[in-house]
Amino acid sequence: MTNTQSKSDMQTGYAAKRKLANIVVYIILSVMVVIWIFPIIWLILQSLRGEKGISTKYLIPHQITFDNYVTLFTDERFPFGQWFVNTLLVAIFSCIISTLFILMISYAFSRLRFKSRKTFLNFGLILGMFPGFMSMAATYNIMEVFGLKQSLVALVIVYSAGAGLGYQVAKGFFDTIPRSLDEAAKIDGATRNQIFWQIILPLSKPIIVYTALTTFIGPWADYIFVSYFMKDNSEKYTVAYGLYKMLENQTINDYFTVFCAGAVVIAIPITILFVVMQRFYVAGVTGGAVKG
Amino acid sequence: MDYLDYVQMTKGQRAVYRVTSFFKGIPGALVHFFQLVGFFIKKFFVWVGNGFKGYGSRFSKGDAGTKLSFLIMGVGNMAHKQIGKGLIFLAAEVGYIYFMCVFGMNYLSKLYSIGVQIDDAGTMVDGAIGSQRALYTKNLLGVESISNLDTLDNSNQVLLYAVLTLIVTVAFFALYIANTKSSFAAQELIAAGKKPISFVQEAKSFLDERFHVTLLTLPVLLLMVFTVLPIVFTIFMAFTNYDKEHQPPGSLYWWVGFDNFADVFYANPMKSETFGKILIWTLVWAVFATFTNYIFGIILALMINKKDIKLKAFWRTMFVITAAVPQFVTLLLMRLLLGDNTGLNAMWGTSYPFLSDALWARITVIVVNMWVGIPYTMLITSGLLMNIPEDLYESARIDGANAFQQFTKITFPYIFFVTTPYLITTFVGNINNFNVIYFLTSGGPSPSNYYQAGQTDLLVTWLYKLTVNSSDFNLAAVIGIIVFIICALGSLITFNMSKASKNEEEFS
Amino acid sequence: MVSKSKKIVALVLTAMMAATSLAGCATGSTTTSSTAPAASTAESTGSTETVSAVDxxxxxxxxxxxxxxxxxxxxxxxxxxxxxxxxxxxxxxxxxxxxxxxxxxxxxxxxxxxxxxxxxxxxxxxxxxxxxxxxxxxxxxxxxxxxxxxxxxxxxxxxxxxxxxxxxxxxxxxxxxxxxxxxxxxxxxxxxxNGYFLYYDKRIFKDESAVASFDDMIKTANDAGKSVYFNLGNGWYSTGVFFTAGCTVEYKDGKQTATYNTPEGLSAAKAMCHLAENIGKGFVGTAGSSGDNATVQQGFASGEFAAAVIGTWMGPAIKDAIGEENVGAAKLPTVLMDGEQKQLHSFGGxxxxxxxxxxxxxxxxxxxxxxxxxxxxxxxxxxxxxxxxxxxxxxxxxxxKEDPALKAITAQREFAHPQGSSVGGKYWASNIAGFGGEIVTAKGKLTDAELEKKLNDLVTQFEG
CATH class of the missing domain: 3.40.190.10 (Periplasmic binding protein-like II)
Known part of the structure; x- marks a missing residue:
C-alpha cells in the first residue's frame, strides 16, 4: 500500500464520514419537523372535522367540512367576529401607544443625562419584577374610578401603561447609535426634540418594528387581564379569552372543533407577521448583537 | 492572571476564561450585592439629610418673597417676576388643599383602624378599614333594600383612595420643594444682576435641556396610576385579612400585621408546606425549562446551519411557524392532545397519564415547554452563529480539534457570552411562566395535602388561583411579594456579576 | 383618639339613620334598621304595613x-x-x-x-x-x-x-x-x-337488575368491550362514597365538619380504590383536566361507555349519542364496602x-x-x-311524572343528601377532587396508611 493510495483512502473515508453525518442530521431534522408540525397539522385537521366531540380515534376526520368556520362567525353564543374586532382595535391602539412610550422612555434614558436618571432606571427595574397580574384587582378598581370598567379602553391602558417598563431592549439599541451624531446636530443648533424626531428615530427602524411587533402581538395572546377585567361582559372579550371560554366543560364537546377553527383564523395572520418580521425580532432580542 | 496573559490567549480561550470567571464571581457578587444595599441605604439617609439642610438654608437665606413661598407656593416666583410659573405653583397648592378637604382626609382618616363595622349581633368590630352599617328599608310589597347604598364604605375603596392620597401627597411635597428651590434660584439670579428665566423660555426648555421631562411625564404618570398605585395597594393587602370570609362591601377587612407571612412560612402547616413544595418546584422548573430550551435550541441551530445542509430557510421556517402560533392556542391544544381520554390516548387506545400523574405531568410540562421554546432559541442563536468568525474554526481545525471540541471551545462559549442577558431574562420569565403551566395542566394534579394548588403549580399560577378561585387576596399578595423578592434578588445578583464581567471586558 | 373617632362615627351613623327614616316616611315606605339581612325576626314592626301575601x-x-x-x-x-x-x-x-x-x-x-x-x-x-x-x-x-x-x-x-x-x-x-x-x-x-344518578345503555344492560351493583356492571360492560364511568376525580361525586360509609358531613355556622379521618372514612376510600382497580378493565374515572360532561358525551358518542353516573343536564346529549330508545336511567348502583354491597349515596341538590x-x-x-x-x-x-x-x-x-330521569332521581332521593347543609366554605376549595384523582392515578393501589394520611390532610384543609 503506497503512500498516495492511503491518502486518497483517507479522503474518501473523510468524505463518506461527512456524508454520513449529513444524513444523520437530515434524519434528525426531519423527525423534529414532524414532531413540531404535527400539533399544527392536528389543529388544522380538527378545525375541518365534521364530527362533534373533543377528539376522535383516528387522525384524519371522516367528514371534512368548513362548517366550523361558518359557525365561528355566525354563532350567537360565542361572537367570535366581535371578539376579533375587539382584539384588533386593542392591538392597534396599544401597539401605537406602547411603541411611542417605549421609544420616548428609552430615548430619554439612553441619550439624555439628567439628575434623577439613575433613580428612575432603578425604579423601573424594581417595578418590572412584580408579577404583572399581582395587582390586577386593584387596577380594576382604579378603572372603575375613571369610569372605564369593563371597557376596551381599559385594556389598552393596562397594556400600554405596563409597556413603559419594557424599555431595556430599545434602550440597548439606542446605546449603540454613536453619540457623535447628537453632538454634530447640537452644534448645528438642533434641539433635543428635533434630534429625537429627525435623527434618531429614522435610524431606529429595526427597533421600532420589533417594539411594534411585540406590542401588537401581546393582546392576541393575553388571557389573564381580559378574564379578570371583562368578567361577564362577553361582548367585550378578546379572542384569547373568548376561545378559552369555548373549552369550558359545558361547551367543549360542541365547540372544540369551532375553537380549532378560531385558533387557525388568528394564528394565520400572526404567523405570517412573525415569519416576515423574524429578523427584526432576532435583532431586538439580541440587542443588536446580530446584524439582521 | 494579568493583562499580558490575557491578551496572549486565543479568542476561544478568552471566552472560556470569561465564562469560568463569571461563575467564580458568584460569591463575590453576593458580597458586593449586600454592600450595595448598604450603600443605597446610607445614600438615602444622606440624601434626606442634605434635603433638610438645603431646605433650611434656603429659608434662612431667602428674601421675603422666597420665605413667603414656604407657606404660599408660587408667591416667591411671582415676586421674582415669574408670574406664569408662580401661578402654576399656586394652583397646585390650592388644588391639593381642595383635594385633601373634599376627598383625601376622609379616606386617610379611615385607613388606620378607626373604621367600624357593625356585625350581625350589633357589636362593633374594631379595626375594619372603613366603616359601615347597612340600613335596610322595606317598600309596600315587603321588598327589602339597602337605603344607604351610596354611603356604605368598602375597604377596597378606602384603601385604594388612601393610597392614592398618599401618592398625591408625595408628589405635592416634591412640587413644594421644587417651589422653594425655584423661588430661591430666581432670587439669586436677580441678586446676580441677571434676568430671571421667562415663562416662554422655560416652556421652550422642555423641548431641549429638559426634553426628558417632556418625554417621561406622560408615561411615568400612567405608570404611577396604573402600575405603582395598584402595586402599593396590593402590598398593603398582604397585611390585611382580605379573604373568603372578609369580602367587602358585605363584610369589611382589617389589618392583621404579619400574620399572613407567618402563615406562609411556618404558622399554618398546610399553607407553609404547600409554599415550600411549590417554591422548590418553581426553581426546578425554571432551571430545567431554561436550560433544556437553551441547549437544545443551540443544537438545533447548529444542525440547521451546518455547512452542507440544504434548504436552510425551509427548516428554519418550519420551526418558526410553531413559535409564531399564539401560545395559548398551542398549549390548549396540547392539553387535549395529551388528555387522559383524548388526543393521542384516544388514537392509540391507551391511557397514559401525561397530565394527571405528578411525575408524568412535571416531565410533560418541561417537554412541551421545549416544543414551545426551542424554536425561539434556534431563531436567536442562528443569527449569532453566523457572526462567529470562520477563521477561528479554521485555526482550531489546524490544531486538530474535532467537531465536539470546536463546539465546547468556540461555539458554546461565544454564544453563551453573548446571550447571558437573554438567559437571565428567560430564567426570570420562566419563574413567572404562567401560560405553559396554566393552560397545560392548570397546576394539576392536585393532591390532598396542597392548599389550593397542584403539583405543577408555580408560585405565579398559585397566586392566580388564590385570587380567582378561592378569593384569598391577602395570601395572593404575600406570594406576589415573595415572587418579587426572588426575582429582585436573582436579577440584582446577576446584574452585579455581569457588571463584574464587564469590567473584565475592559482589558481585552 | 380612637374612642373619640368612634364617637364621631357613632354620631354620624345615628344622624344617617334618622335621615333615612325621615326619607323613608316621605316616600311612604316603612323603615327598619336591622343590621344585616341575616339578623333577626325583629323587623316585623316594618312588615305589618306591607301587602299581605296574596296571589x-x-x-x-x-x-x-x-x-x-x-x-x-x-x-x-x-x-x-x-x-x-x-x-x-x-x-x-x-x-x-x-x-x-x-x-x-x-x-x-x-x-x-x-x-x-x-x-x-x-x-x-x-x-x-x-x-x-x-x-x-x-x-x-x-x-x-x-x-x-x-x-x-x-x-x-x-x-x-x-x-x-x-x-x-x-x-x-x-x-x-x-x-x-x-x-x-x-x-x-x-x-x-342538581344531583346525579345512573344513565345506562339498555342494549348492554337489559333490565334494572343488571345495573344493581358496580361490580356486576363493570363485568358486563367489560365483556361487551365497554366501560362504566363514575368520576372519582371530582369531589361532588366522590363525596357520595363517603356518605355511603356513614361519614358525617356538615356545614353549619360557617364551620365545615367531615369525619373522613375515621374508620368509616377509610372504608369509603378503600371502596373507591376497589372501583379504581378496574380502570382499563371496564371502569373509567378521570383524574385529569378534561371535565366530566365532555367525557360523558364523548364516551357515549364513541361507543366507549355503557353507563355513566351523571345528571339530567347530560340527558339530551346521551340521547343524541345512542338514541332515545336505548337510554335507561336508574338510581345509583351499590358499591362493595367492608365486604358487603352498599347502596351508593349522592348529593341531591x-x-x-x-x-x-x-x-x-x-x-x-x-x-x-x-x-x-x-x-x-x-x-x-x-x-x-x-x-x-x-x-x-x-x-x-x-x-x-313518567320521565325516566325523574324516576331515577326519586328512587335515589332517599340516599341523597342536601348540599347546602352538608358542604360549604372551604369544602370545594380543599383538594377533595385531588383525593379521588390520586386514587384514580394510582389505579387504587394505595396502602391503608397512605389513605389515612391523605384523609387527615383533607380534613385539615376544610376545617383549618
Missing part, C-alpha cells in the same frame, strides 16, 4: 308591583336595567322567559332593559357575586350549596313575604327548605335535579335563583326571579331543557 297574579298585586317598578325606574332615569346570569346552555331559553316577563309587566311609565348573560354559570355565580356585588347580576341562577356563603357575605337579598308565600305554597317542601337559611328565605327554587342584595331594582329583580320560578316557567324549562321542576303541580304533570 301575585291578582290584578291588585299586579298594579302594586308595577307601581313599585315605576318608582325604581323613576329613581334610575326612567329605565329598568337588569342583568341576569344563567348557564350558557340555558341562555337562549331563559331569554324567551325574560321576554315573556317584559311583556307581562309592561307599563307606559318605564321601559325594560334586561340582559341575560351566559358567561357565568350556576357553579360559579355565587362566588362572583360575593367577589364584587356591584358588577354582579341582579338576578342570578346558582347551585344551592352556595347559599350559605352568600348569606354570610350579605350579598343576597331576602325574599319578600309576598313572593315567598307563593313559593312556599307551590313548591315541594325540600325545595323550599334549601332556599332558606335560619328560617329566612333567600332564593327561589328552579330545578330539583337544587338549582335556585337569587337576587343581588345590592341591586338598584330590588322589586323588579324579585318579580323577575319569581316569574322565572313559577310553574309555567318550570314546565317550559322541562320541555325545552329537560330540567326537572320543583313545583308540586308541575311534578304531577303526567309527561313529567
Amino acid at each position: 301575585v297574579d291578582s290584578d291588585e298585586v299586579m298594579t302594586q308591583i308595577k307601581d313599585a317598578i315605576a318608582q325604581e325606574a323613576q329613581e334610575n332615569g326612567g329605565k329598568v336595567s337588569l342583568k341576569v346570569w344563567c348557564s350558557g346552555d340555558d341562555l337562549a331559553f331563559e331569554k324567551t322567559l325574560i321576554e315573556e316577563f317584559s311583556t307581562k309587566y309592561a307599563d307606559s311609565r318605564y321601559e325594560f332593559d334586561i340582559r341575560a348573560k351566559g358567561s357565568i354559570g350556576e357553579d360559579s355565580a355565587g362566588g362572583k357575586i360575593i367577589e364584587s356585588p356591584k358588577d354582579g347580576a341582579d338576578v342570578f341562577n346558582f347551585a344551592d350549596d352556595q347559599l350559605s356563603s352568600l348569606v354570610e357575605a350579605k350579598a343576597i337579598a331576602k325574599v319578600a313575604d309576598l313572593f315567598n308565600e307563593n313559593v312556599k305554597k307551590n313548591n315541594t317542601a325540600d325545595a323550599v327548605e334549601v332556599c332558606s337559611q335560619n328560617g329566612i328565605a333567600y332564593a327561589f327554587p328552579k330545578t330539583s335535579d 337544587y338549582k335556585i335563583i337569587g337576587v343581588n342584595a345590592f341591586s338598584k331594582f330590588p322589586t323588579t329583580a324579585q318579580a323577575l326571579a319569581y316569574f322565572l320560578s313559577t310553574k309555567d316557567s318550570q314546565v317550559k324549562r322541562y320541555e325545552t331543557r329537560g330540567l326537572i321542576p320543583t313545583n308540586s303541580e308541575a311534578l304531577e304533570d303526567s309527561k313529567i
Whole structure:
C-alpha cells in the first residue's frame, strides 16, 4: 500500500464520514419537523372535522367540512367576529401607544443625562419584577374610578401603561447609535426634540418594528387581564379569552372543533407577521448583537 | 492572571476564561450585592439629610418673597417676576388643599383602624378599614333594600383612595420643594444682576435641556396610576385579612400585621408546606425549562446551519411557524392532545397519564415547554452563529480539534457570552411562566395535602388561583411579594456579576 | 383618639339613620334598621304595613308591583336595567322567559332593559357575586350549596313575604327548605335535579337488575368491550362514597365538619380504590383536566361507555349519542364496602335563583326571579331543557311524572343528601377532587396508611 493510495483512502473515508453525518442530521431534522408540525397539522385537521366531540380515534376526520368556520362567525353564543374586532382595535391602539412610550422612555434614558436618571432606571427595574397580574384587582378598581370598567379602553391602558417598563431592549439599541451624531446636530443648533424626531428615530427602524411587533402581538395572546377585567361582559372579550371560554366543560364537546377553527383564523395572520418580521425580532432580542 | 496573559490567549480561550470567571464571581457578587444595599441605604439617609439642610438654608437665606413661598407656593416666583410659573405653583397648592378637604382626609382618616363595622349581633368590630352599617328599608310589597347604598364604605375603596392620597401627597411635597428651590434660584439670579428665566423660555426648555421631562411625564404618570398605585395597594393587602370570609362591601377587612407571612412560612402547616413544595418546584422548573430550551435550541441551530445542509430557510421556517402560533392556542391544544381520554390516548387506545400523574405531568410540562421554546432559541442563536468568525474554526481545525471540541471551545462559549442577558431574562420569565403551566395542566394534579394548588403549580399560577378561585387576596399578595423578592434578588445578583464581567471586558 | 373617632362615627351613623327614616316616611315606605339581612325576626314592626301575601297574579298585586317598578325606574332615569346570569346552555331559553316577563309587566311609565348573560354559570355565580356585588347580576341562577356563603357575605337579598308565600305554597317542601337559611328565605327554587344518578345503555344492560351493583356492571360492560364511568376525580361525586360509609358531613355556622379521618372514612376510600382497580378493565374515572360532561358525551358518542353516573343536564346529549330508545336511567348502583354491597349515596341538590342584595331594582329583580320560578316557567324549562321542576303541580304533570330521569332521581332521593347543609366554605376549595384523582392515578393501589394520611390532610384543609 503506497503512500498516495492511503491518502486518497483517507479522503474518501473523510468524505463518506461527512456524508454520513449529513444524513444523520437530515434524519434528525426531519423527525423534529414532524414532531413540531404535527400539533399544527392536528389543529388544522380538527378545525375541518365534521364530527362533534373533543377528539376522535383516528387522525384524519371522516367528514371534512368548513362548517366550523361558518359557525365561528355566525354563532350567537360565542361572537367570535366581535371578539376579533375587539382584539384588533386593542392591538392597534396599544401597539401605537406602547411603541411611542417605549421609544420616548428609552430615548430619554439612553441619550439624555439628567439628575434623577439613575433613580428612575432603578425604579423601573424594581417595578418590572412584580408579577404583572399581582395587582390586577386593584387596577380594576382604579378603572372603575375613571369610569372605564369593563371597557376596551381599559385594556389598552393596562397594556400600554405596563409597556413603559419594557424599555431595556430599545434602550440597548439606542446605546449603540454613536453619540457623535447628537453632538454634530447640537452644534448645528438642533434641539433635543428635533434630534429625537429627525435623527434618531429614522435610524431606529429595526427597533421600532420589533417594539411594534411585540406590542401588537401581546393582546392576541393575553388571557389573564381580559378574564379578570371583562368578567361577564362577553361582548367585550378578546379572542384569547373568548376561545378559552369555548373549552369550558359545558361547551367543549360542541365547540372544540369551532375553537380549532378560531385558533387557525388568528394564528394565520400572526404567523405570517412573525415569519416576515423574524429578523427584526432576532435583532431586538439580541440587542443588536446580530446584524439582521 | 494579568493583562499580558490575557491578551496572549486565543479568542476561544478568552471566552472560556470569561465564562469560568463569571461563575467564580458568584460569591463575590453576593458580597458586593449586600454592600450595595448598604450603600443605597446610607445614600438615602444622606440624601434626606442634605434635603433638610438645603431646605433650611434656603429659608434662612431667602428674601421675603422666597420665605413667603414656604407657606404660599408660587408667591416667591411671582415676586421674582415669574408670574406664569408662580401661578402654576399656586394652583397646585390650592388644588391639593381642595383635594385633601373634599376627598383625601376622609379616606386617610379611615385607613388606620378607626373604621367600624357593625356585625350581625350589633357589636362593633374594631379595626375594619372603613366603616359601615347597612340600613335596610322595606317598600309596600315587603321588598327589602339597602337605603344607604351610596354611603356604605368598602375597604377596597378606602384603601385604594388612601393610597392614592398618599401618592398625591408625595408628589405635592416634591412640587413644594421644587417651589422653594425655584423661588430661591430666581432670587439669586436677580441678586446676580441677571434676568430671571421667562415663562416662554422655560416652556421652550422642555423641548431641549429638559426634553426628558417632556418625554417621561406622560408615561411615568400612567405608570404611577396604573402600575405603582395598584402595586402599593396590593402590598398593603398582604397585611390585611382580605379573604373568603372578609369580602367587602358585605363584610369589611382589617389589618392583621404579619400574620399572613407567618402563615406562609411556618404558622399554618398546610399553607407553609404547600409554599415550600411549590417554591422548590418553581426553581426546578425554571432551571430545567431554561436550560433544556437553551441547549437544545443551540443544537438545533447548529444542525440547521451546518455547512452542507440544504434548504436552510425551509427548516428554519418550519420551526418558526410553531413559535409564531399564539401560545395559548398551542398549549390548549396540547392539553387535549395529551388528555387522559383524548388526543393521542384516544388514537392509540391507551391511557397514559401525561397530565394527571405528578411525575408524568412535571416531565410533560418541561417537554412541551421545549416544543414551545426551542424554536425561539434556534431563531436567536442562528443569527449569532453566523457572526462567529470562520477563521477561528479554521485555526482550531489546524490544531486538530474535532467537531465536539470546536463546539465546547468556540461555539458554546461565544454564544453563551453573548446571550447571558437573554438567559437571565428567560430564567426570570420562566419563574413567572404562567401560560405553559396554566393552560397545560392548570397546576394539576392536585393532591390532598396542597392548599389550593397542584403539583405543577408555580408560585405565579398559585397566586392566580388564590385570587380567582378561592378569593384569598391577602395570601395572593404575600406570594406576589415573595415572587418579587426572588426575582429582585436573582436579577440584582446577576446584574452585579455581569457588571463584574464587564469590567473584565475592559482589558481585552 | 380612637374612642373619640368612634364617637364621631357613632354620631354620624345615628344622624344617617334618622335621615333615612325621615326619607323613608316621605316616600311612604316603612323603615327598619336591622343590621344585616341575616339578623333577626325583629323587623316585623316594618312588615305589618306591607301587602299581605296574596296571589301575585291578582290584578291588585299586579298594579302594586308595577307601581313599585315605576318608582325604581323613576329613581334610575326612567329605565329598568337588569342583568341576569344563567348557564350558557340555558341562555337562549331563559331569554324567551325574560321576554315573556317584559311583556307581562309592561307599563307606559318605564321601559325594560334586561340582559341575560351566559358567561357565568350556576357553579360559579355565587362566588362572583360575593367577589364584587356591584358588577354582579341582579338576578342570578346558582347551585344551592352556595347559599350559605352568600348569606354570610350579605350579598343576597331576602325574599319578600309576598313572593315567598307563593313559593312556599307551590313548591315541594325540600325545595323550599334549601332556599332558606335560619328560617329566612333567600332564593327561589328552579330545578330539583342538581344531583346525579345512573344513565345506562339498555342494549348492554337489559333490565334494572343488571345495573344493581358496580361490580356486576363493570363485568358486563367489560365483556361487551365497554366501560362504566363514575368520576372519582371530582369531589361532588366522590363525596357520595363517603356518605355511603356513614361519614358525617356538615356545614353549619360557617364551620365545615367531615369525619373522613375515621374508620368509616377509610372504608369509603378503600371502596373507591376497589372501583379504581378496574380502570382499563371496564371502569373509567378521570383524574385529569378534561371535565366530566365532555367525557360523558364523548364516551357515549364513541361507543366507549355503557353507563355513566351523571345528571339530567347530560340527558339530551346521551340521547343524541345512542338514541332515545336505548337510554335507561336508574338510581345509583351499590358499591362493595367492608365486604358487603352498599347502596351508593349522592348529593341531591337544587338549582335556585337569587337576587343581588345590592341591586338598584330590588322589586323588579324579585318579580323577575319569581316569574322565572313559577310553574309555567318550570314546565317550559322541562320541555325545552329537560330540567326537572320543583313545583308540586308541575311534578304531577303526567309527561313529567313518567320521565325516566325523574324516576331515577326519586328512587335515589332517599340516599341523597342536601348540599347546602352538608358542604360549604372551604369544602370545594380543599383538594377533595385531588383525593379521588390520586386514587384514580394510582389505579387504587394505595396502602391503608397512605389513605389515612391523605384523609387527615383533607380534613385539615376544610376545617383549618
